[in-house]
Amino acid sequence: MTTVIIRTTARILAPFIQLFGLYVIVHGPISPGGGFQGGVIVGASLILLALSYDLASAEARAGHAIRIAMDSTGSLLFAGIGLLSLLAGGVFMDYGIIPLPLPAAQVRALMILLIGMAIGVHIMALVSTLFLHMAEDHE
Amino acid sequence: MYRQLALLMVLLVAGAILTLAVTDMPAFGDPGAPAHRHVAPRYIEMAYRETGVPNMVTAILADYRGYDTLGELTVMFTACAAVLSVLLGRKRR
Numbered sequence: 001m002t003t004v005i006i007r008t009t010a011r012i013l014a015p016f017i018q019l020f021g022l023y024v025i026v027h028g029p030i031s032p033g034g035g036f037q038g039g040v041i042v043g044a045s046l047i048l049l050a051l052s053y054d055l056a057s058a059e060a061r062a063g064h065a066i067r068i069a070m071d072s073t074g075s076l077l078f079a080g081i082g083l084l085s086l087l088a089g090g091v092f093m094d095y096g097i098i099p100l101p102l103p104a105a106q107v108r109a110l111m112i113l114l115i116g117m118a119i120g121v122h123i124m125a126l127v128s129t130l131f132l133h134m135a136e137d138h139e
Numbered sequence: 140m141y142r143q144l145a146l147l148m149v150l151l152v153a154g155a156i157l158t159l160a161v162t163d164m165p166a167f168g169d170p171g172a173p174a175h176r177h178v179a180p181r182y183i184e185m186a187y188r189e190t191g192v193p194n195m196v197t198a199i200l201a202d203y204r205g206y207d208t209l210g211e212l213t214v215m216f217t218a219c220a221a222v223l224s225v226l227l228g229r230k231r232r
Contacts (some may be wrong), residue, residue, distance in 0.1 A: 029192040034200070068223075075216045078209055093205040096189075109191035112201040115208075122212060126219045133226045 002052050010052035017045035025120035029112050035119025042120070043127030050128075055135055058128075067125040074122025081111055081118070 018041075025038030050058035082093040090097030095111035096104035165172035182199055190198040200208050 028201075029194050029197050031194065032196070034197055071216065071219060075212055078212055082205065082209060093202075093209070095202065103191075105189060105191035108189065108202055112190060112192050112197060115201045115205070116197070119208070119212060122216070126215055130219060130222060133223060137226070 006052045010048050014045045014049055017048065018042050021045065021120075021124070025116055026113070028116040029109060035116040036123055038116075039120040039123025040127055042124040043131075046124075046128040047131045050132060050135065055132060058132060062125075062128065064129070064132075067129045070121050070125035071129065074118045074120070074125065077118035077121075078115055081115055 021038045021041030021044075023038070024033035024041055025035055028034030028038070046058055046062060049061065081095065085094050085097050086092050088097045088099055095108045098107050098111065100107050100110070102110070165174075169175070182195060182203065186195045186198040186203075187193060190202050192198040192202070
């Protein structure tokens with residue numbers, strides 16, 4: 001459907017967009033950005049592939065079942081980290097109490113990073129899933 | 140015609156009341172504003188010491204207000220599940 005120029009550009013750009021998205025997710029605790037923003041960037045790279053090739057090739061890279069699993073995993077990981085501090089004897093989502101051989105502030109920093117990654121996985125799956133299923137209807 | 144005039148009057152009165160209320164708000168960036176005196180100083184002073192995260196916004200979103208962010212994520216998850224149940228259910232029929 002699209003020209004070879006668009007397909008080649010999208011194929012070359014997609015890994016870099018994904019890498020930048022991962023950078024935004026992982027650097028959330030240090031620089032502006034975070035799970036929501038980075039997840040949208042990674043999801044957009046999949047949408048770019050779906051637009052420049054077709055829906056089937058985007059589905060082949062991240063199938064429906066995988067995306068649904070990632071979506072649920074992200075939410076569960078976030079809630080699980082909250083519950084972890086509950087199990088460690090603290091209040092819900094008070095990560096400093098989780099028993100790791102680190103100072104409390106660093107345990108919190110680690111958990112904030114993990115939560116950023118959980119949000120990123122969730123949003124990436126959500127954005128691409130919504131687009132792919134709505135685009136399916138128009139094909 | 141009268142209906143539209145009445146609507147215009149109502150809009151003008153409501154707009155005047157809202158404008159009056161806005162003039163009562165603290166100036167933009169006013170350090171003495173109530174919103175800047177409640178928990179904000181504590182976040183600014185303690186965020187890095189307590190969470191070890193240099194980005195204060197992330198520290199507030201994921202730690203101090205983590206419960207809100209979890210709720211946000213739940214809203215998105217529920218929305219996605221609802222949309223998918225509609226879209227996939229229609230395809231199967």
